[in-house]
Amino acid sequence: MKIKFLGAAREVTGSCFIIETDKVRFAIDCGMHQGSAEIEKRNWDTEAYEPANINFFIITHAHIDHSGLLPRMAQKGFKGSVYATEPTGDLIKILLLDSAHIQETESTLKTKRMQRNGKQEKIVPLYSTKDAQDVFPLIKTKRYNEVFSPTNGIKANFQDAGHILGAAILELFIEENGSSTKVVFSGDIGRRHQLLMKDPVTISEADYLFMESTYGDRNHKGEEDSLNEMAEAIQFSYSRGEKVIIPAFAVERTQEMLYSLYLINRDGKLPKDMPVIIDSPLAIKATEIFRRYRSYLDSETQSLLKDGEDPLNLPQLQFSSSTEQSMKINEMKGSAVIISASGMANAGRIRHHLRHNLWRPGASIVFVGFQAEGTPGRKIVDGAKKIRIFNEDIAIKAKIWTIGGFSAHAGQSQLMDWLGKFLNKKMPVFLVHGETAAQEILSSLIKQKLGFEVKIPEYLEEIKIKTGVQLEEFKKPQAAKRQINLTPLFADLKEKFNYISNHMEKIQSLPKSKQVEILDLLKQANLNIDEIKSEL
Ligand SMILES: [Zn+2]
Ligand SMILES: [Zn+2]
CATH class of the missing domain: 3.40.50.10890 (Rossmann fold)
Known part of the structure; x- marks a missing residue:
């Protein structure tokens, strides 16, 4: 089978892992990408998901970074089932409606801004309330430890992840070419002794593990x-x-x-x-x-x-x-x-x-x-x-x-304890849902203390796995490599600043009202530069 990483790869948001076997194509989680504008562009890039070709989704929990793109999938042709625990099913509904409302409000504000700017363009929201409502009839809820089979050859089981109400660790049993493989997705693992939630269930068997690593580099205070x-x-x-x-x-x-x-x-x-x-x-x-x-x-x-x-x-x-x-x-x-x-x-x-x-x-x-x-x-x-x-x-x-x-997430030592319960020391561990720096620290700790093989996948990376055979193939698409070249833009900017400063006399000969306008524009530019400076 193949597994493609569509988010939460060297970052925390956008959880989505698409699994393709010889018979079926489905996904674990469908999270929204959150953060910089560049990251959020991925929410619009639905082609990479091929929504119409996804048979079903299994959602580990209701947080928007795990469920927030479901309406977008429905809008782009996804018609399958969405499996989740009972509380997740209820929470998803209010969260998706809220998220759709945010999308609609923001697109209206942007459209107004464009109009004030003399442009007639209408900005469409990422998805609408109707798109969110279209997801509701697709939701099928299960209890913890109620093994279910979304399709022939696939069995799934939710276990309490102790993260938020209804959050689950997912055990997947996949049959392919006559043999069965057990893949575990940790979802977000809760912090032990968290108020309200039970402690995360420990799992001891798996052929492959996809584990979150949000706090891979630190422990929490008591x-x-x-x-x-x-x-x-x-x-x-x-x-x-x-x-x-x-x-x-x-x-x-x-x-x-x-x-x-x-x-x-x-x-x-x-x-x-x-x-x-x-x-x-x-x-x-x-x-x-x-x-x-x-x-x-x-x-x-x-x-x-x-x-x-x-x-x-x-x-x-x-x-x-x-x-x-x-x-x-x-x-x-x-x-x-x-x-x-x-x-x-x-x-x-x-x-x-x-x-x-x-x-x-x-x-x-x-x-x-x-x-x-x-x-x-x-x-x-x-x-x-x-x-x-x-x-x-x-x-x-x-x-x-x-x-x-x-925190609702396990800290470093709790992640290590949870992972330490797995008995199959040959099990490859994929670290997801974490920033690279934290993942690298956790990765060396795991190798050193627990001896598992650790991989840190990238956005859009694809892997092929088979039981008994180690990872067969890695596909690292060009798109996964972020290339941002600031140099040409910077050179252009410098040239323009020089141009303006060489024309100071001309500016000062303009009518007072024009000069005030220019002053305002320069102030704005100055603020932008300050913002860049504050990042350094
Ligand atoms: Zn979460
Ligand atoms: Zn999360």
Whole structure:
């Protein structure tokens, strides 16, 4: 069989692995690519997927980087089934509708911008609400440990990955030419002792493993330290009358933050007059789904619920669903905790809260999840002094907190422990869903401590595998090699700057109004250059 990597290859987002046997072509995950403009272009490049020729998808969990391109597939001719666990089936629906709404809003804004610019072009969204709705009837849900057969010769089984509600590790049994091969996809592996979720199930048998490596280079702080750090952030901004802003994915992160605040409140460390606001309609809906699937939650949460306690509630909790309510938060005086999406600050309402608070010394921005390369969240975490939000440069004066101990991903040592349970030491391990630097560190650790053969595939790479035979063939398409040549553009730019500076006299002889226009354009160019400088 052949396996093609259409994402999460030397990066974290865009998970999608297409498997082709002699009888069938199907895919594991269908994630959206998120990050720089160059990466996001891949969302439009649907040809590489050949959607009409995909028989079915198996989705490991609802996060958009694993499910977000399903509507695009439906739009481009995919008509097969989409297999997922029961909670994933429910979560996918609200997440895809939300994602379609974001796509539609952004294309409308872009079209308006073009019109103001005198162009008549209409920008189409990546996909629409209807495309998202077209996916719903295709979804078929399964429970953990309910072995199912999507087609002759293929059996699949979901195991609890302990990452988010309904997240699964996928065991695949593929029959080809009379022999059976077991391939395991780890999906995203949860952190042990995570609030709400059970610990990830360990697997001991596989011929081939595709394992995530998001935190391949580091361990997280302990849970207790993380709660203390969160309480410290709250105290810091409360005593200064400022806000605590928590960018958090609507699913899981937000619920875990609620749970953490519940624990902090129980310890008497959450001021009673400090409102906690969830500003995300999606998070409100996701929280309802969490309540619906009690049996999927860990025993601590279940016993709290049994005792009549509600770890997803607080006396001072407020929800804001409408845009008007959301805007009122920005006008609100005094201290508050605001949880809003997206978690990497690249879309959604969180951008408004950052715009209103990033420049305020005394405010806190608390990052509790992974920040992918190229996202605003990553820039802030990496110490940028300024950031551009809605075409405006915002100074970063707020206190930035990065609390890794809340992560929904296993840290390095937990990944090693999980992998160490596999008995077949000849099993090749493919590291996916991680940035190259983290993957290389994890790869050498695995080779040294566990002795597995490790491969780090590239985007669009294709491999051929057979049981008993090691990897047969590697195809590395040219497209996988990113080639960005800045030199000609830079030379052109230099020439133009020289031209302008040689014509200073001419500019100064122009009417005042023209000069003001030129000044504005130069200021804009100057800001762009500053932004490039801040990357270096
Ligand atoms: Zn995930
Ligand atoms: Zn993921």
